Amino acid sequence: xxxxxxxxxxxxxxxxxxKIFEFDPNVTILWGxxxxxxxxxxxxxxxxxxxxxxxxxxxxxxxxxxxxxAVLELSATDGERTRDVTLIVEPHTKSYKVNxxxxxVSNGILGIIPVIVFxxxxxxxxxxxxxxxxxxxxxLGQQLSKNYTRLLKEYSKALRGRNRLLSDGYCTDPAFDAxxxxxxxxxxxxxxxxxxxxERLIPIVVQQYASIDPEATLEVAYENNWGATAEDTTExxxxxxxxxxxxxxxxxxxxxxxxxxxxRDDIVFRIDGHDVRSFGSQGQQRTVALSWKLAEVSLxxxxxxxxxxxxxxxxxxxxxxxxxxxxxxxxxxxxxxxITTTNxxxxxxxxxxxxxxxxxxxxKCRDG
Numbered sequence: 001x002x003x004x005x006x007x008x009x010x011x012x013x014x015x016x017x018x019k020i021f022e023f024d025p026n027v028t029i030l031w032g033x034x035x036x037x038x039x040x041x042x043x044x045x046x047x048x049x050x051x052x053x054x055x056x057x058x059x060x061x062x063x064x065x066x067x068x069x070a071v072l073e074l075s076a077t078d079g080e081r082t083r084d085v086t087l088i089v090e091p092h093t094k095s096y097k098v099n100x101x102x103x104x105v106s107n108g109i110l111g112i113i114p115v116i117v118f119x120x121x122x123x124x125x126x127x128x129x130x131x132x133x134x135x136x137x138x139x140l141g142q143q144l145s146k147n148y149t150r151l152l153k154e155y156s157k158a159l160r161g162r163n164r165l166l167s168d169g170y171c172t173d174p175a176f177d178a179x180x181x182x183x184x185x186x187x188x189x190x191x192x193x194x195x196x197x198x199e200r201l202i203p204i205v206v207q208q209y210a211s212i213d214p215e216a217t218l219e220v221a222y223e224n225n226w227g228a229t230a231e232d233t234t235e236x237x238x239x240x241x242x243x244x245x246x247x248x249x250x251x252x253x254x255x256x257x258x259x260x261x262x263x264r265d266d267i268v269f270r271i272d273g274h275d276v277r278s279f280g281s282q283g284q285q286r287t288v289a290l291s292w293k294l295a296e297v298s299l300x301x302x303x304x305x306x307x308x309x310x311x312x313x314x315x316x317x318x319x320x321x322x323x324x325x326x327x328x329x330x331x332x333x334x335x336x337x338x339i340t341t342t343n344x345x346x347x348x349x350x351x352x353x354x355x356x357x358x359x360x361x362x363x364k365c366r367d368g
Contacts, residue, residue: 001078002307003113004336005045009073012064013089014040024356026332029347030340032360038340041360042117042313045338048074048085049113049309050143051096051105054121062089076113083112106146114143114300114308116335118293120318125292126276126285130266137267140296141197144303148197151190155262158183162258171253180245183261188228188238190262195230198222198267204298208291212326218288219270226260283320290323297335310335316346 004025010016015037021030030038043053047062055061063070070089075082086097098108125136141148162179170176202220209218222230226244228237244260245252252259269276269288276285300308310331316324316339328351331337341347344357 001080002336003076003078003083003309005074005076005113005309005338007075008041008044008048009071010041010044011071012067013044013062013070013072014064016040017064021358022356023336023338025336027336027351027355028338029344029352029355029357030338030360031342031344031357033342036360038360039119039313042119042311042338042340044072045074045309045311046115046117048072048087049109049115050139051109052139054117054119054313059089059094060091063091085109085113106149110146110149111143111304114304114306115311116293116296116300116308117311117313118290118315119313120315122293123286123289123315123318125289126269126280130264133267134263134265136292137194137197137201140201140299141193143300143308144197145193148193151186151193155183155186155190158186159258159261159263163256166252166256166258169253169256171249180242183258184238184242184245187241187261188234191224191228191237191241191265192234194262194265195222199230200303201295201299204295205288205291208294208298209287212287212291212323213284216271216284218276218291219273221268221270222265223268224262224265226264283323286319287323290319290327294327294330297330301335307335310337312337312339314340314342316341317343 005023007023008021010019010021012018021041030041032038039055043055043057047053068090072087072089074085076085077083082099084099088095088097096103096105096109103109122136125133138148138152142152158179162176162183165171165173165176165179198220205220206218209216227240232240241261245258248259269280271280271284274280276288280288297308297310300306312327312331315327319327324346328347331339331351332354344352347355
């Protein structure tokens with residue numbers, strides 16, 4: 001069964017001195033003006049469930065000004081089990097406990113209570129750099145597989161080692177070849193994992209897009225600059241990456257950075273054959289981003305057999321009415337959903353009647 005979050009306690013976290021939130025099993029709406037802490041609530045849930053934040057903060061950023069630590073606590077249940085997650089943040093470190101026992105991120109946090117965060121920045125998924133799209137698919141992969149997390153760490157280590165030698169001018173050092181071999185071997189496996197994950201995700205993205213904009217046809221492709229294809233075996237991918245590294249050796253020594261590999265790959269969106277990044281309207285670009293997020297929810301449920309928590313941070317104001325309706329059609333049904341907004345009037349009465357509405361102000365919080 002899927003875990004659902006019942007409550008969240010924040011102490012000395014950002015602008016919260018000591019606050020407890022209680023969530024509805026289906027839909028909770030947090031509303032109030034800007035800068036009262038709505039986004040911080042979403043961030044706290046993500047950090048407790050995923051060990052990362054879409055805000056990319058330092059540890060100090062999360063601690064209330066003038067304090068030495070912050071404590072975040074979350075309780076969730078699947079009807080049979082209770083899971084209490086505690087995070088203690090100090091200026092230079094953070095530590096997790098699950099049901100009172102210390103745990104690591106890889107063994108005790110990732111994948112247990114999966115979350116999907118949809119924030120205004122996600123609406124730029126199509127227009128942003130390739131790195132943003134790689135981060136998106138890799139974050140999904142980490143929630144689905146501990147092995148994916150290990151691969152990313154190993155690839156990043158090999159890339160840093162190789163780049164360090166390039167930066168220092170040691171292109172002919174024996175260690176450089178060793179790092180290159182390791183980069184090619186790990187990179188091939190990472191590529192295959194990404195490709196397989198996208199093979200399952202892309203049809204759902206396309207289906208979601210068609211349900212919102214049936215007049216257009218979306219295509220999604222995973223592309224690289226070193227010749228690998230979906231039909232290649234892992235061994236063939238590794239050889240192609242190794243050959244590409246050899247071919248780019250002179251340029252890499254001159255530019256002092258690794259120029260080919262999965263860290264340079266991209267995900268490309270086309271509507272009716274045209275690149276959405278260059279030729280798509282803002283509405284089309286945002287529909288792609290919305291379709292991607294809804295597809296992530298579906299794929300997590302399909303692969304893990306659990307429904308993720310859907311966290312929507314102030315995206316209603318960024319979507320037009322048709323896209324808001326498409327998103328709200330999934331709220332509370334596809335997953336437990338927690339929404340922040342500055343305008344309660346974006347929501348239909350039927351949704352408000354079945355949701356828990358919590359008004360947040362700078363002075364106090366009260367249930368509505």
